[in-house]
Amino acid sequence: MTSAATINDVATMAGVSIKTVSRVVNREPNVSEKTRERVAQAIAQLRYKPSLAARGLAGGRSFLIGLLYGNASDSFLGELQRGILRTCRERHYGLALFPVAQQAPDLEADVLEWIRSTQPDGIILSPPLSDNEALVDALLKSGIKFISVSSAGTGRGPSVHIDEAAAAQQMTRHLIEAGHRRLGFVKGPADHVCSCLRFEGFCAALSAADIPFDDSLIACGDFHFDSGVEAAEQLLSGLNRPTAIFASNDDMASGVMHVAYQKGLTIPSDLAVAGFDDTPVSRQLWPGLSTVRQPIQSIGQTATERLLADISGVKNENSGNGAEPKYRRAESEILPFELMLRASTKG
Amino acid sequence: MTSAATINDVATMAGVSIKTVSRVVNREPNVSEKTRERVAQAIAQLRYKPSLAARGLAGGRSFLIGLLYGNASDSFLGELQRGILRTCRERHYGLALFPVAQQAPDLEADVLEWIRSTQPDGIILSPPLSDNEALVDALLKSGIKFISVSSAGTGRGPSVHIDEAAAAQQMTRHLIEAGHRRLGFVKGPADHVCSCLRFEGFCAALSAADIPFDDSLIACGDFHFDSGVEAAEQLLSGLNRPTAIFASNDDMASGVMHVAYQKGLTIPSDLAVAGFDDTPVSRQLWPGLSTVRQPIQSIGQTATERLLADISGVKNENSGNGAEPKYRRAESEILPFELMLRASTKG
DNA sequence: ATGATTATTGACAGCGCTGTCAATGCCGGT
DNA sequence: ACCGGCATTGACAGCGCTGTCAATAATCAT
Numbered sequence: 048m049t050s051a052a053t054i055n056d057v058a059t060m061a062g063v064s065i066k067t068v069s070r071v072v073n074r075e076p077n078v079s080e081k082t083r084e085r086v087a088q089a090i091a092q093l094r095y096k097p098s099l100a101a102r103g104l105a106g107g108r109s110f111l112i113g114l115l116y117g118n119a120s121d122s123f124l125g126e127l128q129r130g131i132l133r134t135c136r137e138r139h140y141g142l143a144l145f146p147v148a149q150q151a152p153d154l155e156a157d158v159l160e161w162i163r164s165t166q167p168d169g170i171i172l173s174p175p176l177s178d179n180e181a182l183v184d185a186l187l188k189s190g191i192k193f194i195s196v197s198s199a200g201t202g203r204g205p206s207v208h209i210d211e212a213a214a215a216q217q218m219t220r221h222l223i224e225a226g227h228r229r230l231g232f233v234k235g236p237a238d239h240v241c242s243c244l245r246f247e248g249f250c251a252a253l254s255a256a257d258i259p260f261d262d263s264l265i266a267c268g269d270f271h272f273d274s275g276v277e278a279a280e281q282l283l284s285g286l287n288r289p290t291a292i293f294a295s296n297d298d299m300a301s302g303v304m305h306v307a308y309q310k311g312l313t314i315p316s317d318l319a320v321a322g323f324d325d326t327p328v329s330r331q332l333w334p335g336l337s338t339v340r341q342p343i344q345s346i347g348q349t350a351t352e353r354l355l356a357d358i359s360g361v362k363n364e365n366s367g368n369g370a371e372p373k374y375r376r377a378e379s380e381i382l383p384f385e386l387m388l389r390a391s392t393k394g
Numbered sequence: 395m396t397s398a399a400t401i402n403d404v405a406t407m408a409g410v411s412i413k414t415v416s417r418v419v420n421r422e423p424n425v426s427e428k429t430r431e432r433v434a435q436a437i438a439q440l441r442y443k444p445s446l447a448a449r450g451l452a453g454g455r456s457f458l459i460g461l462l463y464g465n466a467s468d469s470f471l472g473e474l475q476r477g478i479l480r481t482c483r484e485r486h487y488g489l490a491l492f493p494v495a496q497q498a499p500d501l502e503a504d505v506l507e508w509i510r511s512t513q514p515d516g517i518i519l520s521p522p523l524s525d526n527e528a529l530v531d532a533l534l535k536s537g538i539k540f541i542s543v544s545s546a547g548t549g550r551g552p553s554v555h556i557d558e559a560a561a562a563q564q565m566t567r568h569l570i571e572a573g574h575r576r577l578g579f580v581k582g583p584a585d586h587v588c589s590c591l592r593f594e595g596f597c598a599a600l601s602a603a604d605i606p607f608d609d610s611l612i613a614c615g616d617f618h619f620d621s622g623v624e625a626a627e628q629l630l631s632g633l634n635r636p637t638a639i640f641a642s643n644d645d646m647a648s649g650v651m652h653v654a655y656q657k658g659l660t661i662p663s664d665l666a667v668a669g670f671d672d673t674p675v676s677r678q679l680w681p682g683l684s685t686v687r688q689p690i691q692s693i694g695q696t697a698t699e700r701l702l703a704d705i706s707g708v709k710n711e712n713s714g715n716g717a718e719p720k721y722r723r724a725e726s727e728i729l730p731f732e733l734m735l736r737a738s739t740k741g
Numbered sequence: 742a743t744g745a746t747t748a749t750t751g752a753c754a755g756c757g758c759t760g761t762c763a764a765t766g767c768c769g770g771t
Numbered sequence: 772a773c774c775g776g777c778a779t780t781g782a783c784a785g786c787g788c789t790g791t792c793a794a795t796a797a798t799c800a801t
Contacts, residue, residue, distance in 0.1 A: 064751040096511030101787035103447030125468030301678035308680045328675045331648035333655045411781045448757035451786045
């Protein structure tokens with residue numbers, strides 16, 4: 048049996064040189080279809096996996112991509128990692144995690160230091176880090192390739208995300224169509240771009256339905272359960288309480304539901320509740336929470352693919368003229384969302 | 395300014411061979427104090443950081459530890475990763491993730507291949523992989539260091555976990571003390587050792603309280619929400635329904651609560667519900683779910699520390715006699731759990 | 742058919758480091 | 772002074788892979 052299949056074994060088996068195997072592994076051009084096929088077969092048969100260390104040493108790359116994240120929720124991170132890892136695995140890349148303390152004063156320095164020591168070939172930025180201008184600036188200046196997920200960020204640098212505003216607007220319209228006129232909204236933290244977009248979508252739906260905006264129906268939260276509780280206590284304490292509350296994420300929505308129960312309200316007949324993110328908890332709550340589903344796994348996958356393309360693009364790029372390297376386009380890719388309508392809004 | 399200071403630069407600067415620099419970097423013996431000092435200074439001055447890739451290639455070590463996991467829940471993995479990363483970071487180790495398809499027929503081969511290509515210096519096994527005898531055997535035979543978390547596994551190989559049986563027993567006792575006599579139980583998947591232990595704890599508490607065991611009050615699940623729903627439908631459909639249900643994890647407990655609501659039962663007055671794991675959802679449910687909290691982060695941290703100790707232990711170990719290498723002790727460390735009593739059992 | 746291109750392939754030299762082993766310097770004992 | 776023995780050091784050969792570049796095969800224009 049022996050555990051080690053090296054590039055040599057593959058080359059021997061396929062009857063080619065190791066360099067050709069290397070070409071196949073790296074998807075390089077100029078390999079005939081026939082040869083590629085033969086090599087691919089040998090690779091599969093020997094279950095050959097290239098050694099990251101050797102590739103890194105020889106190629107000057109680390110074959111590592113870094114994932115930077117703050118205090119995002121576990122389910123978000125889990126899904127995201129799944130998506131990223133799927134692409135990483137098929138492209139033989141490794142993933143290096145870097146959880147940062149968002150509130151660290153020298154966040155950029157921390158990140159830069161980590162980049163220097165880990166040497167990832169590219170970086171994926173998860174929210175809210177993608178919204179941190181100083182960080183994005185530092186990254187841009189350092190020249191490292193990066194991409195933001197699930198947030199358009201400040202517009203500089205590429206990203207993969209959904210149309211948050213449209214999603215929020217659509218969910219709000221759903222509420223309005225169910226007959227609600229007094230709609231409460233729980234905002235997310237102000238420094239998240241997506242918080243703002245979700246709020247904008249909410250407002251847009253309101254004005255589209257000619258419902259006047261009522262400031263007393265807006266509360267602020269920080270995306271955590273407890274803040275949802277506080278927000279709901281505020282929104283539901285007045286006499287003229289809303290008949291529906293749209294919280295800008297599921298955790299806060301579950302907080303709203305908690306308070307509703309405490310106050311003896313029945314969901315959805317006394318109060319409809321909607322969330323955002325389709326975290327697992329939204330199914331587990333009673334009644335099931337209507338929410339917006341982002342394809343987080345696909346987002347991670349797509350972002351990784353684009354990042355890797357960007358990385359390998361560099362190689363073929365500098366072969367051309369000696370002109371100034373053109374500034375990388377800050378293209379962003381928008382993936383579709385989906386409304387998950389459950390019992391919490393079915394009134 | 396140039397970015398890269400290699401071992402050569404350091405060697406030149408210190409006026410020694412690169413091998414000596416290597417010795418200093420690796421804290422190897424047999425370097426005179428004077429030389430060591432000189433080299434250390436050069437290293438500091440040049441801000442030299444050894445290349446992980448090169449060290450890995452040449453030395454067979456990677457300064458990476460691997461985390462193997464199956465379809466564990468995101469919150470579990472998130473917590474675990476946090477704990478592991480904390481230790482990793484301070485010891486300058488990296489973390490490589492390897493999500494495996496549990497049902498893959500050639501799981502061991504997959505894992506071995508991954509080990510070969512990634513070359514982690516040690517591996518952390520999260521449940522239920524730690525319970526997979528074939529896998530543990532393969533790992534044992536391959537000689538790689540590993541440690542299981544949150545599961546005693548099959549008893550071979552070290553592990554860090556809580557006393558699952560005692561925890562389940564204590565939670566059951568809590569239910570009994572609240573006056574319940576007809577206690578339902580939702581088992582986890584049979585191939586998880588911890589499922590069995592939790593069930594054993596439940597049974598032990600029953601017999602300690604002289605409550606006869608009633609097979610019709612036991613249902614089987616697979617740790618997922620839907621299976622909790624099914625189990626509850628089964629348990630709550632009979633005439634003589636239980637007054638309390640203890641599900642062996644939180645997700646299934648939330649399924650039980652769902653069914654209870656559907657049937658118009660009030661929790662906890664009509665039915666008390668308890669879970670296991672203290673996942674975030676247990677707080678968010680209404681009413682709050684009583685559950686058992688494992689210190690997952692600490693488990694991850696402790697496991698990593700022990701794994702690293704084990705790894706560095708090897709180097710100094712084989713310097714001794716030429717006798718047979720003694721079989722590594724399968725020491726396991728038991729961390730304390732905590733009962734989180736919330737409203738779902740407060741009758 | 743012939744030379745000119747272009748596509749395909751392989752030989753070879755490292756990447757930065759560590760393991761091995763031989764070389765050197767230094768100690769005490771006689 | 773001479774020798775064994777140990778502490779210290781360096782020369783050298785890779786680790787498994789990629790980049791470079793030259794060699795060969797295939798294709799095209801004339």
